[in-house]
Amino acid sequence: MxxxxxxxxxxxxxxxxxxxxxxxxxxxxxxxxxxxxxxxxxxxxxxxxxxxxxxQDMGEALVHAMRLIRELAEREGIKPEDIEKETLFSEHGVSLHHTAREHPCAHAALLYSGMVNDWFAAHNDYSGAEESLLTSPPQVLEEHFQVIRHYQYFIYPKIVRAIEGRMAYPVSAHQDSPQNDASGTAKISLIVIDRSLAAWSVLYGEYPVYEDKTLSILVHLDRLRRSIEVVFPSARAFIRPGFDA
Ligand code: SF4
Known part of the structure; x- marks a missing residue:
């Protein structure tokens, strides 16, 4: 090879x-x-x-997504420094689980898949359109829908695999080195969450009637992203062959 x-x-x-x-x-x-x-x-x-x-274009949309999430949070009276601290572990700490599938990040990833389905179902119910957004998205948004659908079921198994790896070879935060399989798997999870956030931020402006649902998804994904960074503090530094080096 x-x-x-x-x-x-x-x-x-x-x-x-x-x-x-x-x-x-x-x-x-x-x-x-x-x-x-x-x-x-x-x-x-x-x-x-x-x-x-x-x-590259999606990367620009991610910058927009991050700005949007912070603007929305500030509108709710949340300070930027508090948003950064908020994770799935804010109340109960990191280690309340026995298996990878019970981990709060895995739960949140599974919940996200369902939230996506709910969003599309709400559109079908509200619009009464004969053609579903799933099969016939508007051309100008087609790529964003593709990103959301492609990653909808990708995040959960990747997070479970990353957590299984971390449970098999536990390390403390200060021992964590980026080049291990758990960190690499967590990194690709983070990347696809970033891309999904970018796509949802575009839909947020395009579908004002579902603004609340889209906002819930954005906030949920953003919190999941930060939570993964807590569990895998070195993940972003993992160097993926070809993509990062
Ligand atoms: S690295 Fe290879 S297997 Fe992975 S998405 Fe690219 S072409 Fe496909």
Whole structure:
């Protein structure tokens, strides 16, 4: 595998498994083995460049999402420094669980999947539209809906895996080093949460009638993001092959 000069060894270990949106298909052996089409290296590189631009644009939407969450919190009278402190553990501490699936972050991730379904169901009920947003989103928002749907069920299993890893090899916060599987898995969870937040922040302005539901989702995801950072303080520093180095 690593004898292929352009391939990045292990890049597929900490990716989001969304090959259609990946900027590294031309350098991923997993993709090239699984891809049914035999595409030239040049075609794959063009495809990768388009996807790199897509994620760059989403990064700008994330900045907007963070600003939006803080503005909304301030409107509620919450100070910025208090938002940063608020996590799923604010009341009960970090270690009230026996298995990874019982962990508050896992619960919150599962709850998020249901909140997404509720949001789409509310739209169908309210609009009475014959065509669901799931199958026929407005073209201008299609990519944001794709991001939400692609990651809806991705976050929970990743968080469970990260917590299982941490439970198998517990470390204290000051011993935590970034290059371990639990941190890498937590990092990809954080990245897809960031991207989901960015997509929801765009929908917030587009669907004022569901403003409350969208806001609940934004606040929930933001809290989950911060909570994962508490459990895996080094996760953001994990270097994913190809993506970060
Ligand atoms: S690194 Fe990219 S191309 Fe490879 S499996 Fe992951 S998402 Fe797909």
């Amino acid at each position: 690593s004898a292929e000069p352009d391939m990045i060894p292990g890049i597929y270990n900490y990716c989001d498994r969304w090959c259609e949106r990946c900027a590294y298909t031309s350098r991923c052996l997993q993709y090239q083995i699984e891809s049914e089409e035999d595409q030239s290296g040049e075609a794959l590189r063009d495809f990768d460049a388009l996807n790199a631009q897509f994620w």
